[in-house]
Amino acid sequence: MHGIAKRLKLRSTYQLHLIVLPALIVLVLFCYIPMFGIVIAFQDFMPTKGFIGSPFIGLERFRYLFTLPNFRNVVVNSLVIAVLKIAFTQLTAVIMALLISELRAEWFRKSAQSIALFPYFLPWVVLGGISIDIFSVRGAANSIVQLFTSEPIFFLGDPGWYRVFLVSTDVWKNYGYTMVIVFAALTAIDPALYESAMMDGANRFKQVLHITVPGILPTLMLLLVLALGGILNAGFDQVFVTYNPLVYSSGDIIDTMVYRLGFEQGQYSLATAAGIFKSIVGFILITTSNWMAQKFLGYRVI
Amino acid sequence: MKHISLSYKIFTCFAYAFIAAIMLITLMVFMHIIAIALSAAGPAGANIVGLVPIDFTTESIRQAIGDPMIHRTFFNSLGRLFLGVAFNIVMMISVAYPLSKDNSRFPMRNFYAMIVLITMLFSGGLVPLYLWIKQLNLLDTVWSLVLPNGVPVFLCIVLMNFFKQIPADIEDAAYIDGASHFTTMVMIDIPLAKPAFATVTLFAIINHWNSWFDGLIYMKSPSLYPYATYLRMLIERMDRIQSIEDIENLINIGQRPLMMAYVIIGIIPIAVVYPFLQKHVKSGLMLGGVKG
Numbered sequence: 332m333h334g335i336a337k338r339l340k341l342r343s344t345y346q347l348h349l350i351v352l353p354a355l356i357v358l359v360l361f362c363y364i365p366m367f368g369i370v371i372a373f374q375d376f377m378p379t380k381g382f383i384g385s386p387f388i389g390l391e392r393f394r395y396l397f398t399l400p401n402f403r404n405v406v407v408n409s410l411v412i413a414v415l416k417i418a419f420t421q422l423t424a425v426i427m428a429l430l431i432s433e434l435r436a437e438w439f440r441k442s443a444q445s446i447a448l449f450p451y452f453l454p455w456v457v458l459g460g461i462s463i464d465i466f467s468v469r470g471a472a473n474s475i476v477q478l479f480t481s482e483p484i485f486f487l488g489d490p491g492w493y494r495v496f497l498v499s500t501d502v503w504k505n506y507g508y509t510m511v512i513v514f515a516a517l518t519a520i521d522p523a524l525y526e527s528a529m530m531d532g533a534n535r536f537k538q539v540l541h542i543t544v545p546g547i548l549p550t551l552m553l554l555l556v557l558a559l560g561g562i563l564n565a566g567f568d569q570v571f572v573t574y575n576p577l578v579y580s581s582g583d584i585i586d587t588m589v590y591r592l593g594f595e596q597g598q599y600s601l602a603t604a605a606g607i608f609k610s611i612v613g614f615i616l617i618t619t620s621n622w623m624a625q626k627f628l629g630y631r632v633i
Numbered sequence: 634m635k636h637i638s639l640s641y642k643i644f645t646c647f648a649y650a651f652i653a654a655i656m657l658i659t660l661m662v663f664m665h666i667i668a669i670a671l672s673a674a675g676p677a678g679a680n681i682v683g684l685v686p687i688d689f690t691t692e693s694i695r696q697a698i699g700d701p702m703i704h705r706t707f708f709n710s711l712g713r714l715f716l717g718v719a720f721n722i723v724m725m726i727s728v729a730y731p732l733s734k735d736n737s738r739f740p741m742r743n744f745y746a747m748i749v750l751i752t753m754l755f756s757g758g759l760v761p762l763y764l765w766i767k768q769l770n771l772l773d774t775v776w777s778l779v780l781p782n783g784v785p786v787f788l789c790i791v792l793m794n795f796f797k798q799i800p801a802d803i804e805d806a807a808y809i810d811g812a813s814h815f816t817t818m819v820m821i822d823i824p825l826a827k828p829a830f831a832t833v834t835l836f837a838i839i840n841h842w843n844s845w846f847d848g849l850i851y852m853k854s855p856s857l858y859p860y861a862t863y864l865r866m867l868i869e870r871m872d873r874i875q876s877i878e879d880i881e882n883l884i885n886i887g888q889r890p891l892m893m894a895y896v897i898i899g900i901i902p903i904a905v906v907y908p909f910l911q912k913h914v915k916s917g918l919m920l921g922g923v924k925g
Contacts, residue, residue: 346814347731347739354727357783361762362752368761378764393831427655427855430648439649446656451909454843456865460896461666463868464889469680471665505661511914535641568846572868580663593760594850606758614754 374605392604401497402605403585409584412565415498416505417558421484423502429539431510432517444514447507459572464499465488487573490581497573503564509554511587516550517543551623559620563609585609663900668701668888670694670893677889693890697898701918705856706863709848714841717779721788722830730818735798753786763850777851778844778859785840788833795829796822832913835906842902864899867892893915 367382372392374385382437396402405615428448431440450458465471466486486496522544533541567586585605593602664684669677673688681687683763697703728749736742756762771777799822807817823830848862857864 342808342814343736344739344814346739347734348741350727350815350818351731351745352727353744354784356725357724357780357914358748358752361765361781361783362756365757365762365765366755368765371761371764374853382764382766389849416635429654430652431643433648434652436649443652446659449904449907450659450913450916452839452843452907453900454845454861455867456843456845457896457899458862460864460868460892461662464666464669464893464896469678471680471683474680508914534638535644535904545652589759593763599760599764601803603758603760606760610755610758617754617887 335501359603369603369607371600372557372598372607374518375598375601383493392600393608396601396604396608401579401588403584404580405467405583405588406563409563409565409586410579410580412494412497412570413562414586415494416501416566416614417562419498419502421508421554421558423506424513425547425551426599428510428517429504430515432514432543433535444507444511447510449507450504453504455568455572457567458463458500460506462496463573466496466500486576487575490578493574493578493582497566501569512550512554516547520546552627556620556624559616561613563612637796658690664891666896670890670897672890674888674890679734689737692703693894694897697894702855703895703898704859704861706858706860709857710842710861713775713778714773715840717782717841718837720779721785722834724784724835725789725837726791726818726823728784729792729796730794730822732789733793733799733822749784749786749789752784759850766851772851773853773857777846778841780845782840784858785833785837788836792826792829792833795826799825831909835910835913838906839903858897862924864895867895 342452370382372383373387373389374382375388375391376385405516405518431443468483469483472486477483484492484590486492520542524536524546528538528542563585565584565586567584569586570582570584571590574587586609589602589605589609592598603604661684663680668684670683670684670693671686671689671691672682673690673692674689676682731739732742732746732749734742738852757765765776766772766781769781804817804820805905807821812820841862844863845859845861848859849865850861854859855863
């Protein structure tokens with residue numbers, strides 16, 4: 332028996348290397364090689380001269396980037412929008428999951444979950460089309476607004492309202508997915524805990540407070556930690572599809588600026604520098620949050 | 634046996650009403666856009682259409698379906714979908730199967746795992762990738778939509794975790810009977826992982842159908858766009874009234890039913906696979922390791 336076990340251990344692995352090879356080639360070609368493309372952030376990149384021929388200018392582009400008047404604004408917008416989205420998505424998901432789990436009717440719980448999850452799978456081009464229609468001045472949202480006041484609200488044209496629009500539509504799209512994760516955490520709680528709490532005379536509210544909430548807390552922390560890494564991803568797709576110059580002051584984010592610099596103005600070096608700035612912040616956040624998750628929750632995310 | 638207090642009963646009633654209201658709002662959003670698409674341009678533009686069509690007409694739907702661009706972009710979408718999903722599946726197996734072996738059976742496992750995971754952490758960013766695709770002469774080809782997202786790392790992890798659950802004894806038995814790694818993979822592990830393949834394939838399909846940004850930057854002519862990118866182009870031209878002057882000019886008011894018809898066409902394929910998708914979401918999540 333021992334002999335067989337040893338032979339299994341020493342079994343040749345060359346076929347495993349062969350199987351992994353195609354994926355490695357694709358990763359090298361389309362992930363690793365483009366990583367070296369970041370050199371253009373340190374160059375005065377000219378498309379005609381290419382990566383090799385363009386002259387190096389050091390950190391000049393970064394210096395220029397930080398002095399751009401709207402750069403600070405864009406970073407602040409990204410942070411504010413992302414934090415609001417994370418907070419409200421999680422809050423909505425938890426409240427909805429707790430409420431739905433209290434309900435007895437199986438069909439009702441199931442259909443509520445199905446309806447809540449559906450928008451998650453729609454892309455922002457579709458939801459953008461819908462939300463622009465509904466939140467435009469002659470849209471359904473303003474029909475409701477006009478029940479209370481005669482002044483229409485420019486959801487897509489007023490900087491203040493635009494953020495409300497971004498956060499609320501994003502929560503509507505995404506809370507269903509977080510809710511499914513919270514449900515999974517709920518079902519993992521040992522039912523015996525509730526039974527003994529009931530024996531001790533705890534009412535439903537106390538059970539939720541002392542059993543359910545601590546039970547799902549690790550999951551929530553984990554989601555939060557994961558979200559921290561993407562804190563500068565304020566949702567390129569959504570903003571790109573719905574924004575316009577009137578709301579740049581409150582809605583323009585790093586990614587949309589990178590797009591405009593790179594693809595509309597052809598400032599490849601500057602756009603790459605902005606992208607690098609975002610990657611560095613994201614990397615620092617994801618490693619610290621991973622470290623925190625490991626230290627405080629005993630969970631290795633990566 | 635269980636005593637249910639009156640206050641809890643009242644609470645439950647409120648909870649039912651509240652959840653029902655929230656779900657109704659979501660349903661009403663979709664009913665509203667369907668109603669607009671099926672209404673005549675006049676009432677839709679005047680914003681008097683609620684949840685039922687006014688002056689019912691399928692004119693806008695027919696006009697959208699008759700658009701030659703929709704045929705072309707739909708065809709482009711299908712092309713990238715079939716090619717892209719097939720490519721994704723091959724790549725997912727290529728990553729998931731070897732990495733599902735533990736370190737003692739495949740000593741290089743952790744090294745390869747790191748190579749794969751690093752791509753999740755770092756990227757060169759949009760512009761370098763674009764310039765590289767351009768240099769490879771892949772612009773305006775379907776490969777620019779297939780290759781850069783060829784290895785979906787998250788889905789690879791889902792599949793890998795499923796492979797890990799298959800008891801190693803089965804493989805050992807096959808090995809003693811003379812099967813190679815490749816034979817075991819094809820004859821045993823892949824057939825056993827069918828449910829996991831259903832999950833990751835559905836996600837890969839949704840990803841490809843929903844992607845629009847890659848089409849926008851890699852395709853120069855709209856006739857090469859996938860449908861989602863075409864939809865984005867139409868939305869960009871959509872009427873978004875932002876100021877009083879715009880209201881007075883009443884730009885594109887007649888377009889409203891037509892726009893919603895295009896939007897609905899974009900939803901239909903997702904709505905069709907949604908029942909299957911939903912079933913797999915839960916299992917996919919658990920397998921992916923996002924657990925408490």
